[in-house]
Amino acid sequence: MVVRYGEVKKGSTILVKKGQRVFRGDKVAEVDLLVPHVHQPTGEKRGMLHIEFYTGEESGVLNDYQVTYADMLYAKSGKYNGQASFQRRKDLFDGLDLLDRMLEASKKENGIK
Numbered sequence: 001m002v003v004r005y006g007e008v009k010k011g012s013t014i015l016v017k018k019g020q021r022v023f024r025g026d027k028v029a030e031v032d033l034l035v036p037h038v039h040q041p042t043g044e045k046r047g048m049l050h051i052e053f054y055t056g057e058e059s060g061v062l063n064d065y066q067v068t069y070a071d072m073l074y075a076k077s078g079k080y081n082g083q084a085s086f087q088r089r090k091d092l093f094d095g096l097d098l099l100d101r102m103l104e105a106s107k108k109e110n111g112i113k
Helices: 096-110
Strands: 002-006 050-054
Touching: none
Parallel strands: none
Antiparallel strands: 002 050
């Protein structure tokens, strides 16, 4: 599996290297603010961490501008209009279920609420 973190603060140092094993609690980078990229209520500044999950079934660059939505193996959405390339490698998958399972495991291990 390949995991890519995005929305990293510009000018900050990424604290991990490609292929490095990351453990819970490890700092990977500074998170940037959504502003000015996303409209937010006046006076609010929210951070964002963008995570992409890939199965590892494919190889090559993660931003593949030739991949069409029809080529995607797992990232299906009723919201995509199908008018442009998907701009991600075709083995991208929705990691929400995996993140939910990780959270539940963390709650059991550490008493996270």
